[in-house]
Amino acid sequence: MSETHGKPRRRRRRTTLLAAGVPLALTAAGVLVLGEDAQPKAAAAATAAVPAWATATADGFASVNSLGQNGTYGGRGGQIVTVKTLADLEKYATAAEPYVIVVAGTIDMSPVGKEIKVQSDKTIIGSGTSGHIVGGGFFLGTGVHNVIIRNLTIRDSYQGVWNDKDHDFDAIQMDGAHHVWIDHNDLRHMADGLIDVRKDSTNVTVSWNKLSDNNKTFGIGWTENVKTDITIHHNWIRETEQRNPSTDNAAHAHLYNNFLEDTPGTDITSSYGNYSRGGTKMVLENSCFQGMRNPVIKDATATIVQRGNVFSGTSGRNESGGTAFDPKTYYGYTLDKAADVPALLKSGAGPRGSLGTTAATTTTTAAAAATTLTVAKDGSGQYSTVQAAVNAVPANNPSRVVIAVKPGTYRETVKVPSNKPHVTIQGTGGSRKDTVIVHDNAAGTPKPDGSGTYGTAGSATVAVEADDFQARNLTVTNDFDEKANQSLSGHQAVALRTAADKVFLDGIIVNGDQDTLLVDTAAKDRLGRVYMTNSYVTGNVDFIFGRATAVIDRSVITLKKRWDGTSAGYVTAPSTPANRKGILIANSTVNGDVADRTFHLGRPWHAGGDATLDPQTTVRNTTLSAAIRTAPWTDMSGFSWKDDRFAEYQNTGAGAGNASTDRPHLTAAQAADQEVADWLAGWTPSAS
Numbered sequence: 001m002s003e004t005h006g007k008p009r010r011r012r013r014r015t016t017l018l019a020a021g022v023p024l025a026l027t028a029a030g031v032l033v034l035g036e037d038a039q040p041k042a043a044a045a046a047t048a049a050v051p052a053w054a055t056a057t058a059d060g061f062a063s064v065n066s067l068g069q070n071g072t073y074g075g076r077g078g079q080i081v082t083v084k085t086l087a088d089l090e091k092y093a094t095a096a097e098p099y100v101i102v103v104a105g106t107i108d109m110s111p112v113g114k115e116i117k118v119q120s121d122k123t124i125i126g127s128g129t130s131g132h133i134v135g136g137g138f139f140l141g142t143g144v145h146n147v148i149i150r151n152l153t154i155r156d157s158y159q160g161v162w163n164d165k166d167h168d169f170d171a172i173q174m175d176g177a178h179h180v181w182i183d184h185n186d187l188r189h190m191a192d193g194l195i196d197v198r199k200d201s202t203n204v205t206v207s208w209n210k211l212s213d214n215n216k217t218f219g220i221g222w223t224e225n226v227k228t229d230i231t232i233h234h235n236w237i238r239e240t241e242q243r244n245p246s247t248d249n250a251a252h253a254h255l256y257n258n259f260l261e262d263t264p265g266t267d268i269t270s271s272y273g274n275y276s277r278g279g280t281k282m283v284l285e286n287s288c289f290q291g292m293r294n295p296v297i298k299d300a301t302a303t304i305v306q307r308g309n310v311f312s313g314t315s316g317r318n319e320s321g322g323t324a325f326d327p328k329t330y331y332g333y334t335l336d337k338a339a340d341v342p343a344l345l346k347s348g349a350g351p352r353g354s355l356g357t358t359a360a361t362t363t364t365t366a367a368a369a370a371t372t373l374t375v376a377k378d379g380s381g382q383y384s385t386v387q388a389a390v391n392a393v394p395a396n397n398p399s400r401v402v403i404a405v406k407p408g409t410y411r412e413t414v415k416v417p418s419n420k421p422h423v424t425i426q427g428t429g430g431s432r433k434d435t436v437i438v439h440d441n442a443a444g445t446p447k448p449d450g451s452g453t454y455g456t457a458g459s460a461t462v463a464v465e466a467d468d469f470q471a472r473n474l475t476v477t478n479d480f481d482e483k484a485n486q487s488l489s490g491h492q493a494v495a496l497r498t499a500a501d502k503v504f505l506d507g508i509i510v511n512g513d514q515d516t517l518l519v520d521t522a523a524k525d526r527l528g529r530v531y532m533t534n535s536y537v538t539g540n541v542d543f544i545f546g547r548a549t550a551v552i553d554r555s556v557i558t559l560k561k562r563w564d565g566t567s568a569g570y571v572t573a574p575s576t577p578a579n580r581k582g583i584l585i586a587n588s589t590v591n592g593d594v595a596d597r598t599f600h601l602g603r604p605w606h607a608g609g610d611a612t613l614d615p616q617t618t619v620r621n622t623t624l625s626a627a628i629r630t631a632p633w634t635d636m637s638g639f640s641w642k643d644d645r646f647a648e649y650q651n652t653g654a655g656a657g658n659a660s661t662d663r664p665h666l667t668a669a670q671a672a673d674q675e676v677a678d679w680l681a682g683w684t685p686s687a688s
Contacts, residue, residue: 058072073146206235212238216242242271247282259287297319304322422469437475465499494515530549542605559591600632621650648664
């Protein structure tokens with residue numbers, strides 16, 4: 001059957017509709033879903049409403065697939081429990097099964113210096129700024145893995161001796177652990193170290209923490225093995241003397257966008273800042289050192305590559321030398337300007353009452369002043385439909401407008417027109433499944449006014465035509481029933497259509513069958529960048545398609561059977577203009593309950609038969625299930641995929657395969673030019 005998107009030379013059959021929701025099999029993409037379906041336990045372990053920011057996933061070396069662990073996602077899939085006592089915290093942190101443990105109050109350690117022996121597959125997270133651990137901390141022993149510690153204040157085991165040799169009381173200590181993410185904590189005034197990453201612990205990311213008021217801040221190493229891989233970024237280290245950090249025999253130490261501060265006139269004086277010891281290879285980028293003595297030092301056997309750092313009022317040694325490594329070989333990242341780092345971290349490091357994702361954790365002045373419009377089905381908001389709130393946004397609004405949508409199912413279509421930029425639509429529930437915008441138009445659905453059918457683009461449940469749009473913590477679904485509408489011509493049914501630049505989709509679900517997610521541009525000659533992260537897309541035929549420059553990062557792509565129960569389909573159908581980036585799927589998972597070797601990763605859509613287009617899809621650093629065909633690309637409407645741009649790089653899983661003429665792989669040099677940052681071309685998505 002010929003299928004056209006309303007244009008000639010278009011393709012395809014259509015498929016089934018399944019219930020909306022998070023995919024059941026959330027495999028190794030590192031996407032963090034904190035027990036959204038967990039049911040309450042009794043009394044002290046009552047279920048917590050997890051904040052939207054708690055679904056963020058680790059970046060840096062903690063996101064890398066190694067040692068049998070693909071990414072760091074903590075207690076994903078385990079029950080969410082709230083704890084307010086030491087007994088409950090220890091009970092769940094030391095349990096064998098996964099848990100998301102929400103600390104909602106101050107917990108005093110007894111005896112002082114106690115370190116809870118955390119087991120694998122745990123998320124320990126503070127509730128807003130209320131989670132305090134006083135007089136002790138956490139210990140992660142040999143083999144412990146997949147642990148997240150976030151948004152906590154850990155403090156005050158100090159025993160009155162500054163260089164204390166008798167009390168090994170740390171905030172967080174690891175001995176032989178791997179895949180650990182320490183993020184947005186306030187660690188201070190401990191008897192020994194604030195963080196110790198010891199005895200070949202590896203795949204660790206330490207980000208957005210405030211480390212202060214201590215002698216020994218952060219020690220790494222203590223073996224002769226050169227094994228540890230660690231990322232340290234966006235940390236504010238202030239009023240500390242040594243180990244800021246001290247990095248001994250680390251195979252790869254990537255430090256960027258940190259702020260080290262020694263304030264004049266205080267009792268604590270820095271001895272040194274970043275120290276590369278032994279066989280360490282360190283890359284140090286865009287960090288700011290203010291008032292530090294010996295800000296950057298190295299052993300003769302160690303290496304430091306410095307780029308873009310800023311030094312103010314420092315003295316003593318500032319060293320670099322040797323060759324290190326390229327962090328982008330292992331993961332993507334975006335640098336902030338070094339000059340912006342102090343302000344960024346003073347407002348953004350440490351526990352937060354609310355956060356976006358790790359890509360942008362601070363609240364800018366503009367965002368703080370943003371207008372908020374509330375939508376609620378029950379009449380408790382300013383508007384009862386999402387479209388009514390969009391209509392209330394003034395034309396050509398100069399600053400951010402947040403449309404806060406309370407939990408509920410909103411059966412409507414929503415359009416954000418091009419003259420209403422800077423709009424955020426955000427669900428306010430504890431889960432992205434709590435707030436659902438859904439409709440069932442298809443390309444062949446007749447319009448109510450008799451003026452024809454909707455066409456593919458017009459079928460969208462949510463259509464975004466305004467630049468600088470954001471969506472988070474909600475579900476967008478097209479639940480068109482193909483089986484019940486076999487007589488209808490045109491089964492393309494879009495859930496979300498974007499035709500704008502700088503579209504940021506963060507922590508959402510996009511559900512459909514054929515043509516689920518249309519990433520378009522306002523015109524063929526207009527740039528349209530889309531960045532989706534920590535999200536889900538489901539479908540079966542060409543369900544991520546269009547001419548935008550689009551990144552699907554750290555997300556789950558779930559394949560669905562067609563309406564008749566058969567398995568076959570195509571993940572992407574790019575229609576990229578020449579000399580422009582197309583669709584990039586990175587650091588993600590492609591899976592689903594479909595037959596093996598039945599889905600292609602993509603095919604070239606030369607929309608309207610336009611031979612000048614140069615469609616592009618790159619799939620890299622992604623886990624592919626056995627559903628992917630051994631020859632993953634195919635032709636479309638008379639156009640050969642081999643004449644366009646389709647490639648893979650370092651994918652894993654049963655659906656991955658070796659390079660061949662039917663399965664091109666990028667070289668390392670080519671892959672270096674196909675990173676997330678290359679797609680975004682100078683745009684750094686930030687939560688607003």
